[in-house]
Amino acid sequence: MKSSKYNYIVEDGDGVVFYNGITHGSFRINHQNRHAYETIINHPDDNYESFKSFIDKMLIEGFVIDDSVSEEDLVMQKYAALKRSQDYTMMILPTYECNVRCWYCIQKHANMWLSDEDVERIKRRISKVLETEEIENFQISWFGGEPLLAYNRIVEISEWAIGLCDKLNKKFYANITTNGTLLTKERIEKLRQLGVVHYQITIDGDKLTHDEIKVLGMNSAFDTSVANIAEIAKHTPCILRFNYTKENLKPDLIISDMKSRLPEEIRKNIKFLIYKVWQENGETVDLREVHRLANMAAEAGFQPSFESVGMCYSDQKYFDCVFPNGRIGKCDNADPNSTHVCGVVGDNGEIIWEKKNLSLLDVFDPEAKATECLECRYLPICWGPCPMKREPMLQKYGEVRCVYANKDKEIREYILNSYHNALYQKRAHAANNISVLDCNE
Numbered sequence: 001m002k003s004s005k006y007n008y009i010v011e012d013g014d015g016v017v018f019y020n021g022i023t024h025g026s027f028r029i030n031h032q033n034r035h036a037y038e039t040i041i042n043h044p045d046d047n048y049e050s051f052k053s054f055i056d057k058m059l060i061e062g063f064v065i066d067d068s069v070s071e072e073d074l075v076m077q078k079y080a081a082l083k084r085s086q087d088y089t090m091m092i093l094p095t096y097e098c099n100v101r102c103w104y105c106i107q108k109h110a111n112m113w114l115s116d117e118d119v120e121r122i123k124r125r126i127s128k129v130l131e132t133e134e135i136e137n138f139q140i141s142w143f144g145g146e147p148l149l150a151y152n153r154i155v156e157i158s159e160w161a162i163g164l165c166d167k168l169n170k171k172f173y174a175n176i177t178t179n180g181t182l183l184t185k186e187r188i189e190k191l192r193q194l195g196v197v198h199y200q201i202t203i204d205g206d207k208l209t210h211d212e213i214k215v216l217g218m219n220s221a222f223d224t225s226v227a228n229i230a231e232i233a234k235h236t237p238c239i240l241r242f243n244y245t246k247e248n249l250k251p252d253l254i255i256s257d258m259k260s261r262l263p264e265e266i267r268k269n270i271k272f273l274i275y276k277v278w279q280e281n282g283e284t285v286d287l288r289e290v291h292r293l294a295n296m297a298a299e300a301g302f303q304p305s306f307e308s309v310g311m312c313y314s315d316q317k318y319f320d321c322v323f324p325n326g327r328i329g330k331c332d333n334a335d336p337n338s339t340h341v342c343g344v345v346g347d348n349g350e351i352i353w354e355k356k357n358l359s360l361l362d363v364f365d366p367e368a369k370a371t372e373c374l375e376c377r378y379l380p381i382c383w384g385p386c387p388m389k390r391e392p393m394l395q396k397y398g399e400v401r402c403v404y405a406n407k408d409k410e411i412r413e414y415i416l417n418s419y420h421n422a423l424y425q426k427r428a429h430a431a432n433n434i435s436v437l438d439c440n441e
Contacts, residue, residue, distance in 0.1 A: 001044040001055070001064050005071060006380055009038070010412045012419070018063065019415045021380040022074050025061030026419045075380050079364070082311045082383070088129050088318040091141040091332055092122065092157065094150035096324050100179055100214040100221060102204070104243065104277045106333055107145060110324075114153055118326030121345035125328075126161060128349025129318060130168055138165055140174040140195075143332055145324070148182035158194040173197045180225030181216055188231050199232050200239040200273075201225055205248035206257045226261045233266040240302075241273040244290065245280045251293035259300050267301035275307050294424055304424040306417035312386040315362060320351070330359045331388040340388060358394045359387035370400035378411050 006021035016034050018041075019026045029037055040047045044055050044064045058064040065071065096112045098105070114122075130138060140161060142154055158174060165172035175198035176191065204213040207222040214221035232238045242254065262270065274294060276282060294304035313319065314330045321329050323336035328343030328351050335341070340359065343351040363370035363384035373384040385393065385403045393400050404410045 001048070001059070002067055003042045003044065004063055004065055006075075006377065007041065007063055008377075008411075008415055009034070010415050012416055017416060017419045019419060020062040021378065022071070022078055023062030024418060024422075025063060026422060027061075028419070078380055079311075079383070083315070083317040085317045086134060086136040087139065087316065088126075088133070088135045088137070089139045089141060089313065089316060089320075090122070090126065091143055091319070091321045092147075093143050093145060093322065093324050093332065094147055094153045096145040096336075097149050098144065098146040098179070099149060099181060100146075100216060102202075102213055104279055106278070108335070109145065112324035112336070113150060114322075114324055114326060118322075119153065119157060121326055122157060122322055123160060124347070124349040125320065125322075125345045125351070126349075127164060130164065130170055133318065135170060135318065137171045137173070139172075142174065142176040142178075144177070146179055146182065147176060148178050148187070151182070151187065155190070155194065162195060175199065177201075179214060179221070180228045181214070181221050183228040183232075185231055188228065192236060196236065198237055198239070199229075200241055201229055202241045202243055203254075203258075204243055206250055206253035208253075209248045209250070222257070223261070226258065229270065230262050230266060233262070233269040237269050237271070239271045239273050241275055242293075243275055243277045244285070244293075245277050246285050249285065249289050249293065251289060251296050254293065255296045255300055258302075264301055268303070270302050271305050272297040272302040273305045273307075291420070294420070298424050298427045305421050307414075308418045308421060309382055309411065309414035311383040314359075314387050315383070330357070331386065333388060340391065358391040361390065361394065361400075363390075363400055368394065368400045369398065372402050373400060376402070376407075378407065381411060381414065 004020055004022065008019045008021065010017050010019065012028060015028050015030050017026055017028045018037065040051050040054065041058060041063050044058070048055050055064055059066075092114075094114045096107060096110045098107070098109050101109065126138070129135060138161065140158065144150075147154060154176075162172050164170075172195050174191075174195045176196055177200040180199075180201040203222065203225065204210045207220065210222040211220050214225075216224065229238055229240060240258075272294075274290060276285065294306070297304040312331075314321065314332075319330065321332050323329065323341055325336050326344070327336055327341045328345065329336075329341035331340065339355065342354045342357060344354070346352045361368040363373040363379075368390065370384055373379060373382075376382070384390070384400060389403055390400050
């Protein structure tokens with residue numbers, strides 16, 4: 001046996017977290033036990049008789065592997081699985097308009113909407129992929145702007161896609177990212193019928209803070225959105241995403257406002273995603289308050305979760321992002337009029353790229369010359385820069401480079417987030433795909 005070269009040990013307060021990048025197995029121990037555990041994992045054969053039960057667990061978790069196992073093969077297997085070659089996802093932004101204007105939003109709320117002609121192109125593209133590729137599952141991801149401003153387009157395209165999937169014996173499902181203010185009981189039920197199995201709805205703090213950011217005329221945007229979350233969570237999982245800054249990080253008020261509006265019996269269906277606003281300097285945020293908020297959410301029966309690193313969804317083998325002007329790109333963060341969004345759907349459903357689309361090259365493509373990524377010990381966690389960042393690198397340097405100024409520090413935060421995500425999920429008695437071993441118990 002041998003230890004995995006993708007084992008990481010990171011400081012976490014008064015302890016250290018052991019983490020494996022391929023399996024995402026993790027456990028935490030006290031500082032004084034670190035050397036002993038490192039020695040056992042690094043020399044499993046020498047210690048097997050004395051620590052058989054523990055080393056057997058380490059084999060399951062991937063910290064220890066058989067001598068015959070190639071970790072390069074394991075990395076490629078994981079990469080292939082993440083590419084989801086049997087799934088096709090189309091992200092559709094039916095409009096850039098929004099009924100609220102959050103200060104941190106990255107989108108430019110232009111008066112741009114899908115036309116009838118754009119809808120026909122979308123249908124041609126979906127038909128082409130589903131009829132010619134070995135696809136088992138088709139997903140539409142509704143985004144914007146506020147997609148529910150184009151509710152009729154959502155209904156139109158969804159009904160058509162469901163009919164096609166039924167005809168071709170493909171599974172159809174959808175998700176939607178929305179501010180939640182334009183939902184009604186009738187729309188929630190209709191969207192359920194249209195295959196929406198997952199929502200993401202943002203809150204910006206407690207009620208007072210949220211309503212200062214999302215202004216909804218005479219009504220409370222917070223009350224409206226959270227009431228709709230309560231209706232959704234009766235039968236459909238929902239991410240309640242809290243975008244935090246140092247100003248709105250008020251755990252007691254936030255949890256109190258949510259508990260008073262979201263019945264205890266539905267909270268197991270609500271993932272409470274704690275996400276730093278991208279403009280916020282992380283050094284100014286009190287992380288103790290972030291984790292206090294997560295602990296309070298778990299105690300209240302929600303599923304706390306933090307941002308974690310991984311392959312970008314736009315890196316999936318079959319992924320298209322359709323912008324409100326009908327053009328195609330690989331990233332929803334791109335300007336729809338930029339060179340990043342350089343595709344149009346042709347008459348036969350194929351995408352016609354107006355220039356060589358460098359964002360289609362992944363870190364394993366020889367043309368990407370991503371040597372730095374391929375040799376990095378964090379490869380199975382990070383998978384390299386996202387498509388939007390790869391393209392300008394290739395244009396400027398002729399190769400893909402690391403995006404992190406301080407790689408060890410920034411990846412450390414993602415590792416700890418992943419560990420704590422698993423821990424909070426375990427505490428909330430939710431479905432958990434990441435094994436957690438607490439060696440202090």
